[in-house]
Amino acid sequence: MDDQPSTSSHHQHQDQQQPDNHAQKEQHRPPKKRDLNEPMDLDDLLPQLDEFGKYQKILIWLICLPACIPCGFGAFNQLFMAEVPDHWCRVPELELSGVSQHVRREVGVPKGDSCRRYAVNFTTLLESQSLMDITPNSSWPTEECVQGWEYDLSDISSSIVIDFSLVCEHAIYPTLGLAALNAGGPIGVYAFGVLNDGIGRKKSFFLCLGVLIVGGLMTTFSPDFWTWAVSRFIVGLTIPAIYQIPFIIALELVGANYRSFVTVLTCIFYTLGLVLLAGITYFIRDWQIMAFATSAPFLLYFFYWRCLPESPRWLLAKGRLEEASLILEKLAATNGKELPASFKQKLKQHMMLQRTRSEERKAEKGPGVTALCKTPNMRLKTTLITLNWFANEMVYVGLSYYGPALGNDRFLSFLLSSLVEIPSYLCCWAVMDRWGRRWPLSICMVVSGIACIITVLLPADAVVLTLVLYLFAKFAISASFLIIYPFAGELYPTQLRGVGIGASAYISGLGLIVIPFIVYLGMEMLVLPLVVMGVISVIGGLAGLRLPETLHTKLPQTVEEGEEFGKDFTMQDCLRCVPISRQGSYEDLSVQLSELHDVTSEEAPTAAEGEVTTPEGATEETPLGARSRSFRKSIARQSKILVRQSSVLETPYDSSGAMKMTYWY
Numbered sequence: 001m002d003d004q005p006s007t008s009s010h011h012q013h014q015d016q017q018q019p020d021n022h023a024q025k026e027q028h029r030p031p032k033k034r035d036l037n038e039p040m041d042l043d044d045l046l047p048q049l050d051e052f053g054k055y056q057k058i059l060i061w062l063i064c065l066p067a068c069i070p071c072g073f074g075a076f077n078q079l080f081m082a083e084v085p086d087h088w089c090r091v092p093e094l095e096l097s098g099v100s101q102h103v104r105r106e107v108g109v110p111k112g113d114s115c116r117r118y119a120v121n122f123t124t125l126l127e128s129q130s131l132m133d134i135t136p137n138s139s140w141p142t143e144e145c146v147q148g149w150e151y152d153l154s155d156i157s158s159s160i161v162i163d164f165s166l167v168c169e170h171a172i173y174p175t176l177g178l179a180a181l182n183a184g185g186p187i188g189v190y191a192f193g194v195l196n197d198g199i200g201r202k203k204s205f206f207l208c209l210g211v212l213i214v215g216g217l218m219t220t221f222s223p224d225f226w227t228w229a230v231s232r233f234i235v236g237l238t239i240p241a242i243y244q245i246p247f248i249i250a251l252e253l254v255g256a257n258y259r260s261f262v263t264v265l266t267c268i269f270y271t272l273g274l275v276l277l278a279g280i281t282y283f284i285r286d287w288q289i290m291a292f293a294t295s296a297p298f299l300l301y302f303f304y305w306r307c308l309p310e311s312p313r314w315l316l317a318k319g320r321l322e323e324a325s326l327i328l329e330k331l332a333a334t335n336g337k338e339l340p341a342s343f344k345q346k347l348k349q350h351m352m353l354q355r356t357r358s359e360e361r362k363a364e365k366g367p368g369v370t371a372l373c374k375t376p377n378m379r380l381k382t383t384l385i386t387l388n389w390f391a392n393e394m395v396y397v398g399l400s401y402y403g404p405a406l407g408n409d410r411f412l413s414f415l416l417s418s419l420v421e422i423p424s425y426l427c428c429w430a431v432m433d434r435w436g437r438r439w440p441l442s443i444c445m446v447v448s449g450i451a452c453i454i455t456v457l458l459p460a461d462a463v464v465l466t467l468v469l470y471l472f473a474k475f476a477i478s479a480s481f482l483i484i485y486p487f488a489g490e491l492y493p494t495q496l497r498g499v500g501i502g503a504s505a506y507i508s509g510l511g512l513i514v515i516p517f518i519v520y521l522g523m524e525m526l527v528l529p530l531v532v533m534g535v536i537s538v539i540g541g542l543a544g545l546r547l548p549e550t551l552h553t554k555l556p557q558t559v560e561e562g563e564e565f566g567k568d569f570t571m572q573d574c575l576r577c578v579p580i581s582r583q584g585s586y587e588d589l590s591v592q593l594s595e596l597h598d599v600t601s602e603e604a605p606t607a608a609e610g611e612v613t614t615p616e617g618a619t620e621e622t623p624l625g626a627r628s629r630s631f632r633k634s635i636a637r638q639s640k641i642l643v644r645q646s647s648v649l650e651t652p653y654d655s656s657g658a659m660k661m662t663y664w665y
Helices: 003-017 019-028 042-049 054-064 066-076 101-108 122-128 173-198 201-220 225-236 241-253 256-283 287-293 296-306 312-317 321-334 343-363 376-405 410-419 421-435 438-457 463-491 494-513 515-523 528-544 559-564 571-575 586-603 623-641
Strands: 087-089 116-118 142-144 149-151 611-613 619-621
Touching (some): 054 066, 066 241, 066 296, 087 101, 087 116, 101 149, 173 225, 173 515, 201 241, 201 287, 201 296, 241 256, 256 287, 256 410, 312 321, 376 438, 376 515, 410 421, 410 463, 421 463, 438 463, 438 528, 463 494, 463 528, 515 528
16 A cells, blocks of 8 residues: 555656656657558548538438439339229120119129129010119029129229229239339349449439339330230339439438438438329329329439439549549538548558458458358348348338228328338437337337237228228338348348348348238238238247347457357347446547556556566566556456447448448348
């Protein structure tokens, strides 16, 4: 105890004696140089130019966000083209009598059977008695609708079902068209992903937009069902790529601190596009005019060509420094900032080093997709993530497809099912960084599933209550759909993040080909698709509880760390609803690390880490050394806990520093 004051006094006395030496050392301390081995991209520069300044706001609000609307139009306008009106077999002999459709239906077809008609000679019957006196006899023979169908046009006046006679044995054809739309997605997202990473974001966006417009116009003028189905496949090639490309452009232009905000904002604009679609389909009931109105106006987007810049991050990744610098100079000037003069020189040095690194990475083959399933824990997590994503996407899209079928007004039902997503996104955004990812994801999916399953217990005439439960289920599944991407990105180690997200999302996307056939089950029983989707949602939600929580934890970097992360998962971890709250902050940690540097480099410059040499040659730890060693241990413990979380929907990069669109599907 007596040594501490004396040693402390000695250091104080030493500091008083040599203030000039200390100041001189501070004055001549060499400035900290930037290590060229550190990655240098827009994340280094944007804080100096404003992460979300005037330039980014103008570009996002006027170009990128409106560019999200075509995706919703292309994905869901088909629901209103393929509406099925009430129908029955056509009997031409009865039409000549001039009676109403209701009477013709009562006399000419068996009750409750819209796909057969009585095989009797009505012409002979009408010669002996009036139509009003004819009473159908259940013993009469029946036949198929050999002369076509009649349709009740009081509610639905135009539909591909009417024009192409897609009823009875052809009733599944609209579902095949919807499956064709979804089958184009996996092909298109890969093709446009390659183009997006090869020819740039700007050119690939306008090419994708052109394909969507061509598919939409082909839809408008389709003379038969198969031409219409091919046109829907062409439209499907652009979904969801037409949404992802402007989304990535927006993310690449803002700083890391604003990516969560831009993500939620983009989702909201996509939803507002669905709201706009509900209004268009309400006022335009002719399916051909509606197909034209939901595709041709996007030709105006080509005026954006001169306004939409190429992504500077992509230009930097491709070594096109002059073009990137011009865009960044314009960004800086619009934001009232100035591009640092040393940026170009540093950038050239970095790009030369980055290319060398890229070549080295190509020579050194990294872990591939097989690493996702090579070890037990990684195999389990990959399976659970993929299952959860599959259930999430299938239920979300399935409920979106099923919206118009519920309630008394299909347009109002679709509008409400779209509007309910907006508060869902906002609530999810507020909750996931406070309560973690695992339990909010699981609770949302289970609650959504239960709300769907309950509908089977309701009476057939409980239309409003069924709609309310459906909207509640849509609210919950939309929230979980926003959580699944960042959660998966944090669970996969850095070395496998890109390939892991790509594999899980791609497999889950294939489930969209199945969901139209689940929705088709509602032709026989209205709530049956809701029950099927509810069971899928509950299974996916419960499976997610086995995944480890990622909030407030050190995220895995290597494949080996990925195997260890969550390996010691216990029942206590499973039941823990709120992640463990850690004391301190990242800023505090940075200050403490700075203090530790001062302690070890300035206060004890003559001793090795706070040790002194005794006359016998042994080392003895001073109180200052003990303090700094204890301090270092404390900081080390905190650094393992206080790991800065990735932003919501943090994007993966390729070896050149550009964002990979194919990972976003």
